[in-house]
Amino acid sequence: MRQIKIMQEEPYKELGDLYGLFFEDINHAADGGLYAELIQNRSFEFCEIDRKDYHALTAWEKSEGIVWEVRDISPLNDENTHYLHVEARPGGFVRNLGYNSGIYVEAGKKYDFSVYARLADDSGSKEVQISVMTDAGEIHARESFSICGGQWRKYQIVLEASKTTWEGRLVLAFLEEGTYELDMVSLFPQDTFHGRPGGLRRDIAEALEQMHPRFLRFPGGCLVHDGALDDKARNSMYRWKRTIGKVEERPAWRNNWGYNQTLGLGYYEYFCFCEDIGAKPLPVLPGGFNPHKGEGVSLSEIEPWVQDALDLIEFANGGTDTKWGALRKELGHERPFHLEYIGIGNEEIGEGFFERYPYFHRAIREKYPEIKIINTAGPFATGEGYDAGWASARENDSDLVDEHYYSSPEWFLANMHHYEDYDDKGPKIFLGEYASWGNTYYNALVEAAYMTHLERSKAVALACYAPMLCNVDYVNWKPDMLLFDNHRILKTPNYYVQKLFMCHQGSQAVRFEMRGFEEAVSLVEDTDITGQITVEGNQVEGLIWDVRIQEFGRGQKTEAGDIAVLEDGIQKSGRERNAEAGDIAIKEDGQIHLLADVQSGHYKLSFRFRRTKGRKGLKICFGRKDKDNTLLWEFGGWDNWDCNITSICNGRGSTISHRIFHVEEKEYALELEVDGRHIVTKVNGEVYNDTIQGVPQLEDLYATASTEASGKKTYLKAVNLTGEEKEVEILLEGKERNSAAVSVLRDRALTAVNTFEEPDCVAPVEEVWPVHGNRLVYTFAPHSVTVFSFE
Ligand code: AHR
Numbered sequence: 148m149r150q151i152k153i154m155q156e157e158p159y160k161e162l163g164d165l166y167g168l169f170f171e172d173i174n175h176a177a178d179g180g181l182y183a184e185l186i187q188n189r190s191f192e193f194c195e196i197d198r199k200d201y202h203a204l205t206a207w208e209k210s211e212g213i214v215w216e217v218r219d220i221s222p223l224n225d226e227n228t229h230y231l232h233v234e235a236r237p238g239g240f241v242r243n244l245g246y247n248s249g250i251y252v253e254a255g256k257k258y259d260f261s262v263y264a265r266l267a268d269d270s271g272s273k274e275v276q277i278s279v280m281t282d283a284g285e286i287h288a289r290e291s292f293s294i295c296g297g298q299w300r301k302y303q304i305v306l307e308a309s310k311t312t313w314e315g316r317l318v319l320a321f322l323e324e325g326t327y328e329l330d331m332v333s334l335f336p337q338d339t340f341h342g343r344p345g346g347l348r349r350d351i352a353e354a355l356e357q358m359h360p361r362f363l364r365f366p367g368g369c370l371v372h373d374g375a376l377d378d379k380a381r382n383s384m385y386r387w388k389r390t391i392g393k394v395e396e397r398p399a400w401r402n403n404w405g406y407n408q409t410l411g412l413g414y415y416e417y418f419c420f421c422e423d424i425g426a427k428p429l430p431v432l433p434g435g436f437n438p439h440k441g442e443g444v445s446l447s448e449i450e451p452w453v454q455d456a457l458d459l460i461e462f463a464n465g466g467t468d469t470k471w472g473a474l475r476k477e478l479g480h481e482r483p484f485h486l487e488y489i490g491i492g493n494e495e496i497g498e499g500f501f502e503r504y505p506y507f508h509r510a511i512r513e514k515y516p517e518i519k520i521i522n523t524a525g526p527f528a529t530g531e532g533y534d535a536g537w538a539s540a541r542e543n544d545s546d547l548v549d550e551h552y553y554s555s556p557e558w559f560l561a562n563m564h565h566y567e568d569y570d571d572k573g574p575k576i577f578l579g580e581y582a583s584w585g586n587t588y589y590n591a592l593v594e595a596a597y598m599t600h601l602e603r604s605k606a607v608a609l610a611c612y613a614p615m616l617c618n619v620d621y622v623n624w625k626p627d628m629l630l631f632d633n634h635r636i637l638k639t640p641n642y643y644v645q646k647l648f649m650c651h652q653g654s655q656a657v658r659f660e661m662r663g664f665e666e667a668v669s670l671v672e673d674t675d676i677t678g679q680i681t682v683e684g685n686q687v688e689g690l691i692w693d694v695r696i697q698e699f700g701r702g703q704k705t706e707a708g709d710i711a712v713l714e715d716g717i718q719k720s721g722r723e724r725n726a727e728a729g730d731i732a733i734k735e736d737g738q739i740h741l742l743a744d745v746q747s748g749h750y751k752l753s754f755r756f757r758r759t760k761g762r763k764g765l766k767i768c769f770g771r772k773d774k775d776n777t778l779l780w781e782f783g784g785w786d787n788w789d790c791n792i793t794s795i796c797n798g799r800g801s802t803i804s805h806r807i808f809h810v811e812e813k814e815y816a817l818e819l820e821v822d823g824r825h826i827v828t829k830v831n832g833e834v835y836n837d838t839i840q841g842v843p844q845l846e847d848l849y850a851t852a853s854t855e856a857s858g859k860k861t862y863l864k865a866v867n868l869t870g871e872e873k874e875v876e877i878l879l880e881g882k883e884r885n886s887a888a889v890s891v892l893r894d895r896a897l898t899a900v901n902t903f904e905e906p907d908c909v910a911p912v913e914e915v916w917p918v919h920g921n922r923l924v925y926t927f928a929p930h931s932v933t934v935f936s937f938e
Pocket of ligand 1: 171173367368369370493494526551580613614624
């Protein structure tokens with residue numbers, strides 16, 4: 148029988164803050180999401196910089212009898228420069244559409260309405276009626292109040308909903324003829340998370356709290372660095388100092404994911420949220436460099452950016468006798484927030500960032516040696532950005548390196564032991580963003596298997612799935628962990644896996660032995676990369692010529708003239724010649740030119756290319772079975788920044804080699820050589836990519852064991868990715884245990900997903916098993932995640 152023996156008294160790794168969460172305002176995660184504001188465009192600040200089709204009246208409508216315009220003549224304050232000017236006949240109204248299908252109110256619950264308003268003609272006092280009602284005219288809540296005088300004044304009214312709807316509109320009806328001006332029209336449920344006024348949506352926040360995350364990384368993601376260097380710019384990078392204080396005095400900013408961010412959920416709220424859910428805050432600040440544009444603040448002007456980082460630490464931890472600590476107290480939080488980590492940069496690539504990072508690092512280290520500083524290693528699990536991040540981290544003595552990757556399940560299966568030989572003495576790994584492409588049960592299982600290895604590797608200190616939240620009607624990125632609309636949340640299988648691992652993390656990993664298990668099996672029959680070679684333009688026009696394809700026997704040296712293959716896209720063979728194909732004109736995207744169908748395991752492609760139009764380069768596929776199963780060499784990919792190799796499996800890509808490269812309008816000699824799973828590309832004779840495509844493998848069982856420092860509990864997490872039951876004898880050495888609480892994900896098709904209609908299709912079941920003599924014989928279900936909590 149297979150056996151797992153857990154040595155409860157033999158810890159080998161402190162687990163510390165291993166499992167946490169990553170919040171980014173992507174997919175309307177904040178506005179229209181976690182931030183519970185029900186009004187969209189509450190301060191009439193939306194504009195086309197946020198999104199092409201946005202304007203100051205986005206999400207607002209008016210009735211007959213209303214003449215309106217958005218003005219900026221005498222605004223509420225310098226940040227909130229637009230307001231609504233309304234000339235109303237009696238009974239005329241304006242209304243806000245909210246997010247998704249509308250405004251959600253629940254019968255019996257109370258809502259805080261507020262508005263800044265004045266009478267433009269200063270004509271005494273006029274009555275306004277506020278209602279939450281549907282398009283069909285059904286009233287769900289109604290109150291009225293009077294606007295008095297010509298000065299901005301805040302009006303606050305509590306509405307109580309008599310009936311439930313998620314298709315409500317907030318209607319402001321002007322009962323008297325007059326000229327009204329409105330700003331910051333706001334409606335919040337009183338029933339927010341931890342009852343904080345103007346706070347967070349309770350259902351979403353509670354689902355996160357229930358995970359017991361050890362840390363929360365925020366506020367992004369690309370949101371942090373994708374923007375202008377000027378913090379007064381509409382499309383500024385995320386600068387924390389501009390996100391605190393009175394909400395009506397926070398600037399309106401473009402969110403780089405194509406919408407507006409009110410910043411109502413700002414740094415102070417993030418810190419409070421961390422405290423509320425018991426997670427350590429892990430803020431990420433921009434490093435004064437925008438990798439999307441390759442533009443950075445000049446080194447002579449970097450001081451304020453560095454000061455931002457120092458001031459943030461003071462804001463979080465400083466005494467109330469310090470400038471920023473005093474501000475924290477003034478905002479309502481006298482006690483410190485106990486900041487321990489700070490990230491500089493988010494997956495930046497390019498020298499521009501690494502030139503700037505040391506300025507931040509030195510200043511923080513000197514003033515706050517106790518703070519752990521996190522460097523960043525690009526958007527892939529490998530390649531030039533990755534190596535540069537690690538080199539910088541080692542050189543500067545960063546405490547952690549933030550790694551990000553989104554890959555196919557097959558990549559994860561091929562890379563389970565990714566961190567096995569990482570040095571655990573240098574900077575530690577913060578896996579700040581990762582996910583396998585998809586929200587199926589299978590994705591969640593594979594992620595769980597990967598997490599057993601994250602937990603076991605001494606080099607990995609922190610890890611969080613990404614992205615965390617997604618409003619299903621405003622999707623920027625898939626997959627995500629927790630989905631929602633305006634009135635429901637949906638926990639994905641991936642959420643449940645994360646939660647299981649977080650809730651059963653333990654304080655230290657302990658040694659365990661697995662006996663009688665089978666060797667890992669390969670999931671691919673043919674380990675050679677064979678199939679079509681094709682080429683297409685990537686938003687460019689240009690010319691390809693001098694195409695040569697040579698095939699060799701395995702292990703044979705590459706020599707020109709061995710076997711020639713191609714003429715006009717038709718494969719031919721013959722020892723003595725390198726036939727030249729006709730020139731290939733690259734024109735429309737999607738026009739794929741088939742160069743050959745290669746069946747040998749060792750081959751070489753070479754050609755020349757010149758771009759004549761457009762900004763990017765070429766997509767060269769090889770080992771192509773179909774468009775969803777291929778290897779892809781992107782020459783000038785992602786905004787013309789990359790020379791990458793991506794392995795695409797069932798339509799899901801994993802970048803397995805990355806180099807920075809910008810294609811210019813000149814001639815290039817391109818070369819690709821594939822030998823077995825070894826892939827090498829050359830540009831003008833220089834090696835650009837040199838990588839090995841890993842073979843996905845299936846282990847008999849994936850497992851990890853840990854204990855609580857208190858000694859109260861021992862955990863065993865095990866993932867069975869095979870389709871067979873596995874009977875295993877579990878032995879516990881050391882402390883006596885009498886029972887095991889077991890949480891299991893099982894009995895679901897690999898393709899199963901959770902939906903609003905069937906939200907708990909994939910959800911853990913709980914069992915309790917007796918343990919006799921520190922021994923338990925347990926049968927792991929096929930395709931299952933099982934977590935034991937021995938007591
Ligand atoms: O998580 C979504 C995005 O992926 C993040 O903004 C970015 O850091 C990464 O590229």
